[in-house]
Structure formats: structure tokens, C-alpha cells
Amino acid sequence: MRTSATVVAVALQGIPELAATLPRCLGDRCFAAAEALTGRQFDRALHSREAMGTLCTFVRAGWTLFTALLMLGSEWVKTHLPKLLQLWVKSVDVV
Numbered sequence: 001m002r003t004s005a006t007v008v009a010v011a012l013q014g015i016p017e018l019a020a021t022l023p024r025c026l027g028d029r030c031f032a033a034a035e036a037l038t039g040r041q042f043d044r045a046l047h048s049r050e051a052m053g054t055l056c057t058f059v060r061a062g063w064t065l066f067t068a069l070l071m072l073g074s075e076w077v078k079t080h081l082p083k084l085l086q087l088w089v090k091s092v093d094v095v
Helices: 004-013 015-022 025-044 052-072 074-094
Strands: none
Touching: 004 025, 004 052, 015 025, 025 074, 052 074
């Protein structure tokens, strides 16, 4: 999972044409996936010693996707930045 998120991030960063031509709906779906992955940090079922590795994998993959999505350009960032900042604050408050 984290590897897939990293591949998406590298592709968007390394191939500017890909980021420029990515359909908006696909970017929105990636955002939703990243939000779901990072949201797993609030899943109490994953707060055991045994599940900590899984939890970290979900959260890292989500933030890696968010990083990749920032490559979609300033319009995309302006649209999604308020929600992204809310997620960041919520994540930091948990710690």
C-alpha cells in the first residue's frame, strides 16, 4: 500500500504532464483515499501493539498521497487546502 502511494507521488512529481492532465474526479478520488488512510489513526482497533505497524502503514500511505496531490497545481491546492489543513490539525491534536 505504501509502495503504491509512493509510486503515485513519484509519477506526479516526475511527470508534470501527468499532473496537468489528470482528470479532476481522479484527483478527488485520490484525496478521498488519502483521507480514509490517514483517518485510520483514529481507529481504536488499530491502537494495539500488534497493529501498530499496520496503523503506521495506513497513515504514511495517506500522507504520501496527499503530498503527491499537491503536484496537481495551485488551483487544486487552493480548492483542497482548507480540508487538508483541518486533517493536519486533527492529526496533530491526536499526538
